[in-house]
Amino acid sequence: MENKKENSENPLKINRRHFFSQLSVGIGSLALGSLLIPDLLKGGQQSLGSQPLGIPHFAPKAKRVIYLFQAGAPSQLESFDYKPTLIKRMGEDLPDSIRNGQRLTGMTSGQDKFPLMPSAAKFKQHGQSGAWISDFFPHMGKIADELCIINSMNTDAINHDPAITFFQTGTQQSGRPSMGSWLSYGLGNENQNLPSFVVLTSRGKGNSQGLYSKLWSSGFLDSKHQGVLMRSGNEPVLYLNDPDGISRSDKRHLLDHVSSLNKMHHVETGDDEIESRIAQYEMAYRMQMSVPDVMDITKEPESITKLYGEDVQVAGTFAANALRARRLAEGGVRFIQLYHQGWDQHGNLPTEMAGQAKDVDQASAALILDLKQRGMLDDTLVIWGGEFGRTNFCQGKFDEKTFGRDHHPRAFSIWMAGGGIKPGITYGETDEFGYNVVKNPVHMHDFHATLMHTMGIDHEQLTYKYQGRRFRLTDIAGNVINDILT
Amino acid sequence: MTFTLKKSWSDALVLGLSVFLVFCLIFEPYIELPELVGWLGNWHPLILHFPIVLLVVAVYVNLVHKKISSLLLTIATLTVLITAITGFFLSLGSSEKGDILFWHQWLGAGLALLTALWYWLDNQKLGQHKVTKGLQLSIVLTTVLAGHFGGMVTHGEDFLALPSSNSFEEIPENPLIYKHIVASIIDDKCASCHNPNKQKGEYSMSSLKNLIKGGKTGKAIDKEHPKESELLKRLHLPNADEEHMPPQEKKQLTSIEIQLIEEWVRLGASDTLQLNQLKNDQPLVALVNNLMRPDAKEKWTKLPKVDKTILSGLNSDYLTIKKLASTSEALSINLFTSPKYEATLITNLAPIAQNIITLDLSGIPIGAKEMEFIAKCINLEILEIDKTPVTDRDIIPIKSLSKLRSLKVYDTKVSDESIDLFKGLSSLEKLYVKGSAISAEGISSLQKERPSLVVIGDIDAEIKTYFIEKDTVEITTKKEAISPK
Numbered sequence: 001m002e003n004k005k006e007n008s009e010n011p012l013k014i015n016r017r018h019f020f021s022q023l024s025v026g027i028g029s030l031a032l033g034s035l036l037i038p039d040l041l042k043g044g045q046q047s048l049g050s051q052p053l054g055i056p057h058f059a060p061k062a063k064r065v066i067y068l069f070q071a072g073a074p075s076q077l078e079s080f081d082y083k084p085t086l087i088k089r090m091g092e093d094l095p096d097s098i099r100n101g102q103r104l105t106g107m108t109s110g111q112d113k114f115p116l117m118p119s120a121a122k123f124k125q126h127g128q129s130g131a132w133i134s135d136f137f138p139h140m141g142k143i144a145d146e147l148c149i150i151n152s153m154n155t156d157a158i159n160h161d162p163a164i165t166f167f168q169t170g171t172q173q174s175g176r177p178s179m180g181s182w183l184s185y186g187l188g189n190e191n192q193n194l195p196s197f198v199v200l201t202s203r204g205k206g207n208s209q210g211l212y213s214k215l216w217s218s219g220f221l222d223s224k225h226q227g228v229l230m231r232s233g234n235e236p237v238l239y240l241n242d243p244d245g246i247s248r249s250d251k252r253h254l255l256d257h258v259s260s261l262n263k264m265h266h267v268e269t270g271d272d273e274i275e276s277r278i279a280q281y282e283m284a285y286r287m288q289m290s291v292p293d294v295m296d297i298t299k300e301p302e303s304i305t306k307l308y309g310e311d312v313q314v315a316g317t318f319a320a321n322a323l324r325a326r327r328l329a330e331g332g333v334r335f336i337q338l339y340h341q342g343w344d345q346h347g348n349l350p351t352e353m354a355g356q357a358k359d360v361d362q363a364s365a366a367l368i369l370d371l372k373q374r375g376m377l378d379d380t381l382v383i384w385g386g387e388f389g390r391t392n393f394c395q396g397k398f399d400e401k402t403f404g405r406d407h408h409p410r411a412f413s414i415w416m417a418g419g420g421i422k423p424g425i426t427y428g429e430t431d432e433f434g435y436n437v438v439k440n441p442v443h444m445h446d447f448h449a450t451l452m453h454t455m456g457i458d459h460e461q462l463t464y465k466y467q468g469r470r471f472r473l474t475d476i477a478g479n480v481i482n483d484i485l486t
Numbered sequence: 487m488t489f490t491l492k493k494s495w496s497d498a499l500v501l502g503l504s505v506f507l508v509f510c511l512i513f514e515p516y517i518e519l520p521e522l523v524g525w526l527g528n529w530h531p532l533i534l535h536f537p538i539v540l541l542v543v544a545v546y547v548n549l550v551h552k553k554i555s556s557l558l559l560t561i562a563t564l565t566v567l568i569t570a571i572t573g574f575f576l577s578l579g580s581s582e583k584g585d586i587l588f589w590h591q592w593l594g595a596g597l598a599l600l601t602a603l604w605y606w607l608d609n610q611k612l613g614q615h616k617v618t619k620g621l622q623l624s625i626v627l628t629t630v631l632a633g634h635f636g637g638m639v640t641h642g643e644d645f646l647a648l649p650s651s652n653s654f655e656e657i658p659e660n661p662l663i664y665k666h667i668v669a670s671i672i673d674d675k676c677a678s679c680h681n682p683n684k685q686k687g688e689y690s691m692s693s694l695k696n697l698i699k700g701g702k703t704g705k706a707i708d709k710e711h712p713k714e715s716e717l718l719k720r721l722h723l724p725n726a727d728e729e730h731m732p733p734q735e736k737k738q739l740t741s742i743e744i745q746l747i748e749e750w751v752r753l754g755a756s757d758t759l760q761l762n763q764l765k766n767d768q769p770l771v772a773l774v775n776n777l778m779r780p781d782a783k784e785k786w787t788k789l790p791k792v793d794k795t796i797l798s799g800l801n802s803d804y805l806t807i808k809k810l811a812s813t814s815e816a817l818s819i820n821l822f823t824s825p826k827y828e829a830t831l832i833t834n835l836a837p838i839a840q841n842i843i844t845l846d847l848s849g850i851p852i853g854a855k856e857m858e859f860i861a862k863c864i865n866l867e868i869l870e871i872d873k874t875p876v877t878d879r880d881i882i883p884i885k886s887l888s889k890l891r892s893l894k895v896y897d898t899k900v901s902d903e904s905i906d907l908f909k910g911l912s913s914l915e916k917l918y919v920k921g922s923a924i925s926a927e928g929i930s931s932l933q934k935e936r937p938s939l940v941v942i943g944d945i946d947a948e949i950k951t952y953f954i955e956k957d958t959v960e961i962t963t964k965k966e967a968i969s970p971k
Contacts, residue, residue: 055812057811059810190820306953332820373942375894483741
């Protein structure tokens with residue numbers, strides 16, 4: 001009672017006993033409140049990104065990706081984006097209201113007229129879905145109901161190198177990790193005997209642009225995530241085979257000693273890349289056994305090789321690479337990237353593009369059929385497309401037989417199939433001139449976000465801290481296109 | 487206290503408001519409110535809090551302290567009357583009164599009048615009379631009841647119900663599309679604002695008739711032009727749009743739910759449509775199945791925890807064990823061809839058998855021993871035993887895999903003898919049989935019994951011929967391509 005009295009006279013004048021007795025009520029109430037926060041004592045909320053690498057953030061629809069990259073940028077107007085208006089208005093100048101200030105490359109900026117040029121190929125609707133596919137790609141037409149054609153792709157770059165770099169790494173400047181490297185970093189190897197990111201290249205007769213190893217570089221990520229280029233022919237990976245006279249056990253001894261030296265060096269310098277080097281030696285050792293087997297397509301039955309077409313017998317063709325891609329996918333490679341060069345039709349488009357299409361049409365479609373009969377289309381995402389689109393107006397001399405088309409970033413077409421993507425749909429629309437996207441645009445960042453989503457990765461959570469900030473494939477943008485997901 | 491209400495004024499107000507209220511209740515069908523007066527009704531949800539508190543306090547003070555400030559009772563009485571009257575105004579806005587609103591209205595009005603009675607008794611110096619005490623208790627009781635019914639009107643009938651788990655669990659095997667699916671989506675996402683008691687936009691979605699009829703903006707479902715239906719338009723508007731439903735801050739429909747409603751409207755918005763009346767390739771079938779299948783996240787929550795050390799001990803160069811997602815204990819296992827294969831590689835997985843969801847043994851020389859182990863993986867959903875030497879007899883044990891969704895037995899010796907086994911796998915959705923000994927008759931008998939099962943065999947013969955024979959592209963001549971005909 002006395003205490004109380006003192007307190008009521010001066011609220012600041014309290015003794016120790018009184019302080020603790022009141023404090024206990026306060027702390028008790030806090031404790032009661034804290035019961036409502038379930039994770040309070042578990043060391044804070046764990047974000048997806050802080051969880052261990054090598055495990056998807058959520059259950060994935062696709063386990064692997066086969067990317068059939070058409071380097072040089074195939075024309076959307078001769079493949080998947082059917083524009084009859086161009087037939088009616090052939091030769092008319094592209095209206096300024098449509099071009100709307102779009103910058104041009106140095107190759108057409110000198111033209112004083114931009115005459116509209118219709119498709120060099122005829123279009124037909126295919127399958128139950130009624131997808132429009134041009135006659136340049138008759139085999140793809142046969143599998144139209146497996147495809148999700150996106151006609152509203154758009155990019156920021158107008159020249160090949162920045163555009164293809166953007167596609168591969170999420171930014172136009174070189175130096176960032178390729179998307180295959182990001183997936184390898186996020187999901188790890190499926191098969192310890194093969195790299196998780198493999199690159200195969202082929203080249204058509206059309207006008208082509210260079211391919212550089214920076215496109216499959218791991219950038220600032222650990223170099224074990226970089227793409228491994230497999231060559232055509234007998235020696236898919238250079239210097240992988242042992243020289244004559246070296247037995248496998250000799251090789252093992254050699255590696256063990258090199259590894260112990262490397263470890264010593266690692267202790268001295270602390271450089272993590274040394275550990276990657278050790279890991280890569282080991283991977284190479286295992287690849288000596290696994291690669292020849294997985295790349296050997298002579299074991300494939302005739303019914304399969306015929307499906308992919310005659311070209312499959314010729315090493316280094318797109319068809320041969322497509323069949324190898326399937327074998328690599330079976331072997332547990334997570335990201336298989338094919339590049340087919342020669343799609344840069346600035347001139348002579350009708351002839352050149354038909355030739356290019358012939359290189360890839362049957363094998364691309366055959367790959368889908370082959371994956372499907374093996375049940376692999378359920379968990380393999382196949383993507384077909386180039387780095388940007390081509391103009392709806394003629395470049396060079398206005399001649400139906402020899403015209404060309406310049407680069408066009410505002411709208412182009414790709415298709416995706418399998419692995420959690422809705423089959424038999426055409427997504428996005430361009431205006432009647434095929435110049436601007438008017439419905440459901442898919443920007444590069446959206447494409448990357450969607451691709452990662454099918455693989456079970458939240459693109460905002462897979463980050464790598466480098467030079468003081470966290471990087472991701474989609475940088476600070478990108479929305480998953482839910483409409484095309486199953 | 488410097489402020490006092492003049493006794494004569496407050497007496498008059500209480501009497502006046504009581505009479506007004508009684509009048510309103512009697513002549514309800516004839517009343518049409520001027521706009522501004524109707525607007526007063528919107529204040530009901532705000533004002534109602536005062537009488538609830540004041541009445542409880544007044545009763546408490548009276549029972550404990552015997553004497554009560556007349557100001558307290560006056561204010562309590564006035565606010566309860568005002569609340570009842572504004573509530574009445576508000577209720578006139580809804581075209582049709584449901585049960586709950588009916589009870590709320592009469593309990594609220596009763597409460598107001600009981601309070602007025604108490605006020606009068608208090609004036610007569612009968613504040614401590616037994617009758618008054620009884621009255622006070624019934625006032626508290628009525629306050630609680632009226633308040634509760636009011637809460638149900640605003641927040642939905644089950645706002646005080648205990649939290650319940652996913653409502654879609656109770657969908658029967660062959661659901662009525664409207665009753666079991668569409669209506670339950672609406673109950674979950676729309677009904678809290680569009681029910682007979684609370685009809686925002688004069689729209690109640692509680693019965694099929696009302697759902698179609700629509701509200702202020704007219705017909706909600708247009709059976710002739712299903713795509714033009716107002717209901718669908720509102721669902722599809724961007725979230726930020728004022729007209730979008732449900733409002734941005736409320737729980738949104740998932741894209742699957744929207745597609746479901748859309749498809750159901752497209753098919754005529756009927757209440758008799760049942761799942762088994764639909765053809766398998768109808769999009770609605772896949773959507774319903776999707777909805778009925780438990781969410782992956784929930785599905786795997788009951789798996790036992792996997793010990794990390796066990797995992798790292800089992801992983802090897804040729805055997806990859808991975809968690810399917812970082813949020814669950816579900817495992818995916820992939821075995822690759824190795825120079826030395828032994829059955830123990832697989833049978834050693836016994837400690838984690840229950841966690842295995844996908845198992846890929848393509849091309850591995852497995853036999854009866856391994857298949858016996860596989861039968862223990864009771865949660866297995868995807869099994870790949872293609873290109874293996876297994877026979878009909880070997881695979882018999884998999885009949886115990888009740889969760890198996892996808893099975894690959896292509897390029898094996900499995901034959902028609904296993905058809906009955908496949909028929910018995912109740913969860914099976916996809917079966918891959920290319921290059922096996924299963925005949926076309928076997929497949930058709932299987933599909934007859936299990937129409938929803940997708941059996942994938944060889945590539946369609948016509949397509950195959952096209953690919954093998956037509957190995958060239960005909961280059962269309964320019965002239966043909968551009969002719970406008």
